[in-house]
Amino acid sequence: MNAFSLEPNTDRAFAAKSVGDYRSRMANGIFLHRSDSLYDDVPSEKYQFPKQYKSRVDQCIGDWIVYLEPSKVKESRGYFGVAKVQMVIEDPDIDGMFVALMEPNSYLDLATPVAFNGEHGIVEQSVLNNEGRISGRAQAAVRIVPTDDFVRIVELGLADEALLPRSDQSDQSGFNDAQEPFSFDIPHERRVEQQLISRPIRDRAFRRTVLRAYCERCAMTGLKIINGGGRAEVEAAHIKPVEHDGPDIVSNGLALSGTAHWMFDRGLLGVDDSLGIMISRHVNDVGAVTGLINDSQKLLLPSRQNDRPHPIFLRWHRENCFKH
Numbered sequence: 001m002n003a004f005s006l007e008p009n010t011d012r013a014f015a016a017k018s019v020g021d022y023r024s025r026m027a028n029g030i031f032l033h034r035s036d037s038l039y040d041d042v043p044s045e046k047y048q049f050p051k052q053y054k055s056r057v058d059q060c061i062g063d064w065i066v067y068l069e070p071s072k073v074k075e076s077r078g079y080f081g082v083a084k085v086q087m088v089i090e091d092p093d094i095d096g097m098f099v100a101l102m103e104p105n106s107y108l109d110l111a112t113p114v115a116f117n118g119e120h121g122i123v124e125q126s127v128l129n130n131e132g133r134i135s136g137r138a139q140a141a142v143r144i145v146p147t148d149d150f151v152r153i154v155e156l157g158l159a160d161e162a163l164l165p166r167s168d169q170s171d172q173s174g175f176n177d178a179q180e181p182f183s184f185d186i187p188h189e190r191r192v193e194q195q196l197i198s199r200p201i202r203d204r205a206f207r208r209t210v211l212r213a214y215c216e217r218c219a220m221t222g223l224k225i226i227n228g229g230g231r232a233e234v235e236a237a238h239i240k241p242v243e244h245d246g247p248d249i250v251s252n253g254l255a256l257s258g259t260a261h262w263m264f265d266r267g268l269l270g271v272d273d274s275l276g277i278m279i280s281r282h283v284n285d286v287g288a289v290t291g292l293i294n295d296s297q298k299l300l301l302p303s304r305q306n307d308r309p310h311p312i313f314l315r316w317h318r319e320n321c322f323k324h
Contacts, residue, residue, distance in 0.1 A: 026063035028150035029056065029085075030124065031100075032141040033067045035306045040099075043067050043081055044107035044247040047100040048091060053142040057100050060085045064106075064196065066145070066153050068116065075304075077113040079123070079153050081249075082106075082196060108196060108248050110157030111205040120156060124149050147189050154192050158205065199242075206248045210236035213302040214255035220269065220277055221257050222294035237261045239313040244320070250302070251310040259292065270322035271314045275299045280323040 031047050039048040049057060067081045084106035091097035114123055122128060126146050127138040137143060195201050216232035217224040225233040237256045240246030256264060263269040269289075270278040275298050283289050294300060301308050 026061065027059040027144050028063055028147065029060040029065040030068050030079075030143050030145050031065050032070060034069055034073050035304075036073075043083065043102075044249045044252075045102055047102070049098055049100065049142060051096050051098065053140075054088065054098055056142045056144055057085070057088055057098070059144055060100070061087060064150070064154075064193075066150065071116050076116075078116050078118070079110065079114040079157065081109045082154060082157075083108070105242070105245055105247060106196075108202055108205055109209040109250055110154070111208040112157055112159065114153050114156045123152050123156065125152075151189055151192050154196070158195060158201065202248050206238075206253060207236040209250050210253035210255050213250050213253075213304065213307040214300070215302075217255060217300060218257040218260055219254045219299045219301070220260040220264075220294065221292050222300055223257055225257075233257065235261045237264055239309060240316045241265075244316075246313065246316075250307045252313045254299070254309060263289070264317075265321075267321040267323040270318050271299060271309065272318070273311065273314075275301070275309070278318075278322065282323045 033041055033043055033047070041047050047057075062085065064082055064084050066079050067083070068079050069076045071078075084103040086101050086103040086106075088098055088100050091099050114120075116122070116124065122134065124138075124145065126149050127134055127143075129135040211232055211234060214234070215224070216226070216234055218234050223234075227233055234255045234257055237254045238246045238248075239252050239254060242248070246252050254264070260269060263283075268280045268283050270280070272278055277293050277297055277299065279286055279289055279293075290297075299309065
């Protein structure tokens with residue numbers, strides 16, 4: 001997606017790594033990020049920062065960090081995503097600046113954003129001083145966070161029965177993937193690592209964030225159908241598929257009805273640069289398909305700019321999937 005992007009390396013792919021050596025040499029971090037930032041950040045790929053933070057970011061290489069949107073940002077999401085830092089390089093364009101590159105496909109939007117100070121109080125306990133007040137440490141754009149704080153934030157962000165069903169319950173989430181076993185006699189930090197690399201859990205978190213962004217409405221048809229159990233019939237579609245290294249980020253997703261999802265995945269529907277919905281010439285009944293699409297003939301978009309489909313993902317779909 002940019003000059004800093006790296007091709008996935010199977011030897012370094014996070015999903016293939018054993019968690020046995022987790023925490024043996026690295027540290028978790030909190031990286032502040034705001035959507036209107038002047039820094040050249042792409043949370044799923046890179047994080048730009050000045051030299052003063054380099055020693056802290058270096059400690060996070062090979063480990064997971066949590067992104068935090070400052071409270072002063074309107075409608076702040078708080079702690080909203082996690083990613084694993086792969087390496088740090090000097091910014092080739094700006095002297096004195098550095099860039100942390102995230103491990104490909106490691107980024108995940110938390111299913112439930114966690115407030116800095118919400119119903120659970122201050123979840124990042126390490127920013128409190130001896131009197132229990134928020135210290136100046138909370139102002140640092142990059143800070144190392146103790147394992148307990150990291151685990152607390154991530155578990156709150158994934159705390160949902162739809163994400164982590166009980167072992168004695170069948171999967172009610174709509175996904176047919178077999179549940180990956182979790183051993184509860186291992187330390188919390190290793191359990192969190194297992195959850196973050198679990199494909200079924202990542203799929204469920206992705207579904208939750210995409211459907212929330214689109215208010216459970218199909219971006220193409222405009223339909224919002226809730227079944228008798230209160231579950232939305234709309235599905236979360238990756239624009240650039242996971243098998244082609246598409247990230248689990250809302251801007252790589254669309255909320256689509258089952259039919260629209262099926263057609264989009266097979267290249268019978270696409271999206272142009274102006275977000276107009278394209279119908280492939282391979283469709284055998286163009287009139288019927290046109291009638292399914294909302295009257296604007298364009299995608300119905302999330303209210304948050306950053307949640308909207310990224311042009312690069314849409315371009316990938318046009319060039320690699322859509323049947324012209």
